[in-house]
Amino acid sequence: xNTSDEKKYLAGILKxxxxxxxxxxxxxxxxxxxxxxxxxLFFALFRMEPGPYVLAAVGVAFVFGVVQxxxxxxxxxxxxxxxxxxxxxxxxxxxxxxxxxEPEKNSxxx
Numbered sequence: 001x002n003t004s005d006e007k008k009y010l011a012g013i014l015k016x017x018x019x020x021x022x023x024x025x026x027x028x029x030x031x032x033x034x035x036x037x038x039x040x041l042f043f044a045l046f047r048m049e050p051g052p053y054v055l056a057a058v059g060v061a062f063v064f065g066v067v068q069x070x071x072x073x074x075x076x077x078x079x080x081x082x083x084x085x086x087x088x089x090x091x092x093x094x095x096x097x098x099x100x101x102e103p104e105k106n107s108x109x110x
Contacts, residue, residue, distance in 0.1 A: 007100050010093050016081065017090060034071075038064050 041064065045057040 003100055007097060010097050010100075013088065014090070014093055014097075017085065017088060034068070038068075 038061075041057065041061055045054065045061065
């Protein structure tokens with residue numbers, strides 16, 4: 001693996017270890033409200049006369065679909081992250097990052 005890629009991934013893991021997962025969308029009420037709004041949007045879409053408003057409604061429905069996909073992936077990741085977190089060792093990650101930074105510091109001194 002490339003050194004810069006490894007540093008990027010390890011720094012990302014440390015960042016995830018530092019922050020608690022925030023999951024507003026894991027709240028059941030959020031999901032209920034989201035599906036109600038989405039249902040109303042589709043109901044309005046099928047009741048509209050053909051015209052520019054239909055294109056706007058389709059665009060909004062597309063955005064809702066993208067958001068739903070993103071939230072699904074985030075929910076899956078957060079639920080799985082809680083199982084992985086205890087198995088990660090912060091000290092070994094920090095030591096590896098320091099080890100990767102050492103050659104750069106030595107080359108700057110030369």
